[in-house]
Amino acid sequence: MKDLRTPPGKPGMPDAGTNLLRAGRIAGRRRTILDTMSRDRDSSRRRRRSAGAWLPVVCLLLFAGSRAFAQDADTPAKALGVVTCSGSTCHGAAKPLSESKVLQNEFITWHRDDHHARAYRSLLGEQGQKIARNLGLDSAENAPECLACHTNYVPAAQRGKRFNLADGVACEACHGAASKWLGMHVTGEASREDNLKVGMYPTEEPVARAKLCLSCHLGTGERFATHRIMGAGHPRLGFELDTFTHIQPAHYRVDADYRSRKQVYGGMQVWAVGQVIAAQRTLELFGQPKWQGNAVFPEFAFFDCHGCHHPMSEQRWAPRASTGLPPGTVQFNDANMLMLLYLMKHVDPALGERLHGAMLALHRATTESMDATHKAATGLSGVLEEVRGRIVGHGFGRDDIEAVLKSLVAGGTAGDYQDYSAAEQAVMAMAALVDALRASGELDAARGTRLDAGVKALYAVLENENAWQPPRLVAELKNLETVLN
Ligand code: HEC
Ligand code: HEC
Numbered sequence: 001m002k003d004l005r006t007p008p009g010k011p012g013m014p015d016a017g018t019n020l021l022r023a024g025r026i027a028g029r030r031r032t033i034l035d036t037m038s039r040d041r042d043s044s045r046r047r048r049r050s051a052g053a054w055l056p057v058v059c060l061l062l063f064a065g066s067r068a069f070a071q072d073a074d075t076p077a078k079a080l081g082v083v084t085c086s087g088s089t090c091h092g093a094a095k096p097l098s099e100s101k102v103l104q105n106e107f108i109t110w111h112r113d114d115h116h117a118r119a120y121r122s123l124l125g126e127q128g129q130k131i132a133r134n135l136g137l138d139s140a141e142n143a144p145e146c147l148a149c150h151t152n153y154v155p156a157a158q159r160g161k162r163f164n165l166a167d168g169v170a171c172e173a174c175h176g177a178a179s180k181w182l183g184m185h186v187t188g189e190a191s192r193e194d195n196l197k198v199g200m201y202p203t204e205e206p207v208a209r210a211k212l213c214l215s216c217h218l219g220t221g222e223r224f225a226t227h228r229i230m231g232a233g234h235p236r237l238g239f240e241l242d243t244f245t246h247i248q249p250a251h252y253r254v255d256a257d258y259r260s261r262k263q264v265y266g267g268m269q270v271w272a273v274g275q276v277i278a279a280q281r282t283l284e285l286f287g288q289p290k291w292q293g294n295a296v297f298p299e300f301a302f303f304d305c306h307g308c309h310h311p312m313s314e315q316r317w318a319p320r321a322s323t324g325l326p327p328g329t330v331q332f333n334d335a336n337m338l339m340l341l342y343l344m345k346h347v348d349p350a351l352g353e354r355l356h357g358a359m360l361a362l363h364r365a366t367t368e369s370m371d372a373t374h375k376a377a378t379g380l381s382g383v384l385e386e387v388r389g390r391i392v393g394h395g396f397g398r399d400d401i402e403a404v405l406k407s408l409v410a411g412g413t414a415g416d417y418q419d420y421s422a423a424e425q426a427v428m429a430m431a432a433l434v435d436a437l438r439a440s441g442e443l444d445a446a447r448g449t450r451l452d453a454g455v456k457a458l459y460a461v462l463e464n465e466n467a468w469q470p471p472r473l474v475a476e477l478k479n480l481e482t483v484l485n
């Protein structure tokens with residue numbers, strides 16, 4: 001498929017201007033990301049000629065004696081720890097190596113700039129300790145319910161000698177436990193397919209990537225940030241695959257060589273896949289008794305946080321076509337489904353209608369009973385499976401991007417993004433689509449500048465979720481609409 005984003009030869013970071021807008025999503029962290037980007041630019045300018053060609057030999061010598069990777073096919077692979085990847089001739093070079101296929105300074109980027117590297121440390125910090133105290137835990141850093149997402153929490157039997165929980169969310173949490181592929185990998189002879197066969201994770205493929213990231217940024221059957229954890233002081237989780245892929249400091253470079261080894265997917269495809277996998281995962285978790293409990297109330301984490309959390313003096317209720325709910329109801333968090341609704345309005349309007357019907361049925365059911373809600377959720381899951389079939393493998397072109405951007409904006413001006421989570425998803429979607437439009441090569445500079453300004457204004461509306469004012473979003477969306485039409 002045509003790449004809609006990164007020009008060849010540049011580091012994985014997309015167009016700087018727009019990426020800054022996206023980084024702006026995370027209030028207060030903007031500077032960190034800015035710093036990262038200028039440092040990245042500097043280091044790629046200074047990229048030196050070096051011994052990249054020697055990588056396979058040197059790494060092989062390092063690992064050959066360890067027999068860490070000599071295991072039979074039936075035992076599960078072991079995670080070997082970040083020290084196994086971070087040798088200066090492997091992935092711990094001080095600077096990107098120009099003669100190597102991969103940058104080789106991945107460890108440095110991760111260690112210095114990537115929030116995943118401090119995921120374990122966050123448990124030790126003030127906020128982590130406060131959450132633990134409020135939950136009655138002895139400590140966050142020993143609690144499986146925190147370690148599950150803040151480290152590569154594999155069972156003890158699958159930890160190699162140098163594995164260390166304090167590494168946080170390190171290489172193998174995303175790329176797969178290395179014991180079975182390391183040996184072959186360091187020879188430099190193995191193809192992508194060879195590596196994948198023995199347990200390396202297909203991080204480039206959107207469905208696989210969505211499942212991976214959402215396993216912590218939303219949850220799984222084993223781990224979930226419940227309202228109890230939120231109530232103890234945990235930040236709200238909000239995730240969009242394309243945006244988060246781009247604000248994670250890039251430790252890879254999409255160039256001609258990368259393209260010869262891996263398929264590259266357009267931003268709109270990544271966004272759409274992220275939405276459908278998140279929507280499906282939400283319903284799947286909602287259906288699990290483990291995450292429901294038997295209390296008087298359902299698990300609040302599945303509902304719109306700000307529906308309950310805002311001052312009574314601020315009366316924001318307004319009818320919303322896509323929920324059909326009356327005032328005074330707690331609303332299921334349908335942000336991902338809502339994005340899919342506006343996507344389907346363009347891609348497959350008939351399926352879009354059915355999706356809308358299934359969403360309305362779910363919302364209605366939440367006002368009836370838990371039983372009815374679970375039934376409606378199952379019905380909606382079925383429709384989402386069809387939506388997924390229409391998205392995965394669908395090559396979105398320039399016209400699709402433009403049409404869905406308009407569709408999303410129209411949904412907003414009609415008042416469909418009343419709740420903060422929906423607004424946040426919509427704005428991240430619009431930023432992703434403007435980026436995708438630019439990457440398609442068919443966005444002229446003047447229009448691009450105006451669209452960027454529009455997206456920037458939308459992010460500004462979202463800046464403080466506790467002072468969220470839906471009418472401000474509608475006003476900004478109307479401005480954006482004039483640029484689009
Ligand atoms: C094993 C769990 C886990 C996986 C898998 C994971 N993350 Fe994370 N991620 C975290 C945790 C925990 C944090 C918060 C770290 C901290 O600051 O303490 C985080 C933080 C982030 C941040 C920074 C967010 C911010 O507010 O600045 C980005 C961006 C991110 N992750 C993107 C991704 C992407 C993209 C993927 C998939 C390729 C992914 N993550 C996979 C656990 C995970
Ligand atoms: C389902 C996975 C999950 C679970 C379970 C979880 N976290 Fe998190 N945590 C995350 C992610 C993802 C983030 C980053 C959120 C973002 O910025 O988008 C995060 C962020 C945090 C932060 C803020 C880090 C920062 O500096 O921004 C703290 C502190 C934290 N978690 C502590 C805990 C503690 C303590 C527990 C156990 C009670 C816990 N977490 C359980 C996934 C999880």
Ligand code: HEC
Pocket residue numbers: 082085091101102103106107108110111116169170171172173174175202203204205209251252253258262
């Ligand atoms: C939060 C998830 C995450 C973590 C942690 C992570 N990576 Fe990655 N990595 C990715 C994603 C996503 C890609 C891009 C997709 C791809 O090329 O497979 C990638 C790509 C790569 C590439 C491919 C470059 C190429 O040209 O093919 C290498 C090498 C790499 N990572 C090494 C590492 C190392 C070493 C670490 C630890 C220091 C690490 N990664 C940590 C998610 C992660």
Ligand code: HEC
Pocket residue numbers: 227230231232233234235236237300301302303304305306307308309330
């Ligand atoms: C159905 C209503 C409802 C929903 C939905 C809801 N909450 Fe709550 N939340 C509550 C109630 C009730 C409390 C307890 C308030 C108290 O102790 O005074 C609470 C407490 C909290 C607290 C602690 C506040 C304090 O004063 O200590 C936080 C933080 C929080 N919720 C975050 C969230 C997040 C994040 C979400 C969405 C994932 C969410 N809530 C969804 C009703 C809700």
